[in-house]
Amino acid sequence: xxxxxxxxxxxxxxxxxxxxxxxxxxxxxxxxxxxxxxxxxxxxxxxxxxxxxxxxxxxxxxxxxxxxxxxxxxxxxxxxxxxxxxxxxxxxxxxxxxxxxxxxxxxxxxxxxxx
Amino acid sequence: xxxxxxxxxxxxxxxxxxxxxxxxxxxxxxxxxxxxxxxxxxxxxxxxxxxxxxxxxxxxxxxxxxxxxxxxxxxxxxxxxxxxxxxxxxxxxxxxxxxxxxxxxxxxxxxxxxxxxxxxxxxxxxxxxxxxxxxxxxxxxxxxxxxxxxxxxxxxxxxxxxxxxxxxxxxxxxxxxxxxxxxxxxxxxxxxxxxxxxxxxxxxxxxxxxxxxxxxxxxxxxxxxxxxxxxxxxxxxxxxxxxxxxxxxxxxxxxxxxxxxxxxxxxxxxxxx
Numbered sequence: 072x073x074x075x076x077x078x079x080x081x082x083x084x085x086x087x088x089x090x091x092x093x094x095x096x097x098x099x100x101x102x103x104x105x106x107x108x109x110x111x112x113x114x115x116x117x118x119x120x121x122x123x124x125x126x127x128x129x130x131x132x133x134x135x136x137x138x139x140x141x142x143x144x145x146x147x148x149x150x151x152x153x154x155x156x157x158x159x160x161x162x163x164x165x166x167x168x169x170x171x172x173x174x175x176x177x178x179x180x181x182x183x184x185x186x
Numbered sequence: 187x188x189x190x191x192x193x194x195x196x197x198x199x200x201x202x203x204x205x206x207x208x209x210x211x212x213x214x215x216x217x218x219x220x221x222x223x224x225x226x227x228x229x230x231x232x233x234x235x236x237x238x239x240x241x242x243x244x245x246x247x248x249x250x251x252x253x254x255x256x257x258x259x260x261x262x263x264x265x266x267x268x269x270x271x272x273x274x275x276x277x278x279x280x281x282x283x284x285x286x287x288x289x290x291x292x293x294x295x296x297x298x299x300x301x302x303x304x305x306x307x308x309x310x311x312x313x314x315x316x317x318x319x320x321x322x323x324x325x326x327x328x329x330x331x332x333x334x335x336x337x338x339x340x341x342x343x344x345x346x347x348x349x350x351x352x353x354x355x356x357x358x359x360x361x362x363x364x365x366x367x368x369x370x371x372x373x374x375x376x377x378x379x380x381x382x383x384x385x386x387x388x389x390x391x392x393x394x395x396x397x398x399x400x401x402x403x404x405x406x407x408x409x410x411x412x413x414x415x416x417x418x419x420x421x422x423x424x425x426x427x428x429x430x431x432x433x434x435x436x437x438x439x440x441x442x443x444x445x446x447x448x449x450x451x452x453x454x455x456x457x458x459x
Contacts, residue, residue, distance in 0.1 A: 082417075083400070084417055085333060085334045085401070085414075085417045085442075086334055086349075086401040087346075089417065121414075121422060121425070122402060122425075122426055122442055123441045152288065179396075
């Protein structure tokens with residue numbers, strides 16, 4: 072099956088454009104597998120501070136959008152309501168960042184995200 | 187046969203649409219309602235807000251008052267059963283609109299309660315731009331393609347403007363020493379001694395740096411308080427601790443730990459890209 076084209080983003084900057092990258096099909100498969108294993112959550116991701124690391128996400132041309140921030144991950148398939156999951160030990164969030172090709176995310180950003 | 191009447195509280199000018207459930211659908215709705223009655227009520231924005239505001243449930247013939255709820259199972263029952271909404275004759279787009287509205291209201295509730303700060307109206311900086319967040323926060327072109335530098339300069343480019351780019355002198359490092367001269371090349375005026383005082387002409391902006399990571403700008407408003415636009419997110423007048431900003435030097439700036447300088451943006455003089 073052909074994988075839809077998906078791009079990853081870290082929401083962190085104010086002045087510069089946030090880092091973006093194309094998610095490779097193999098990485099996307101890993102993300103999907105990980106997502107399926109996450110337990111449901113009653114609560115959405117908590118509100119991030121105004122300045123600084125605000126989470127990371129993957130957006131696909133198919134309309135799927137994942138977002139992860141500090142222990143909660145969400146999948147939105149518009150127009151449906153987001154599905155929230157508990158991202159135990161922030162593994163899903165870490166996997167999104169791992170899907171970026173080397174050099175895309177500066178080390179300082181990873182450290183600001185505490186990941 | 188049990189029956190339940192659900193009023194979708196969504197319209198402002200028109201009467202709200204009403205859906206009647208009977209039989210198994212009504213029983214399912216009543217079961218949801220009973221379980222919802224045992225839940226601790228969630229904080230929610232005060233009605234009125236414009237758009238979807240929840241569901242009003244009543245049992246025809248019963249003397250009990252209608253119950254207001256925003257239980258997801260009931261909302262799903264409505265949006266996932268096309269025949270129910272089709273009966274309302276509100277157009278083909280209505281189910282989609284309702285789903286979007288439910289989502290919007292849920293997001294609003296998630297951030298509730300909000301404690302708006304009193305926003306002083308006394309004019310302290312005659313030449314400073316108005317604080318008009320709604321103009322920037324359009325959740326579209328203006329909001330996503332203009333950053334802190336655009337907002338601080340009060341200059342919409344829709345390009346996520348970078349200091350120095352318009353003058354061919356873009357910053358090369360994320361340090362004060364590199365970003366400050368880049369902004370000067372865009373014709374902002376360095377004002378290191380401004381000490382948070384309004385200039386006679388133009389308006390005051392402030393540059394801060396997350397060393398090696400990013401830069402950020404604030405602008406001083408007509409009432410003397412500061413506001414900012416973190417990247418593609420909405421314009422706000424509070425800092426990371428949700429406090430008003432009388433002085434960006436003392437605001438909670440998160441990772442933007444380095445306060446670089448005050449500068450003056452003269453309207454019509456600067457050029458940014």
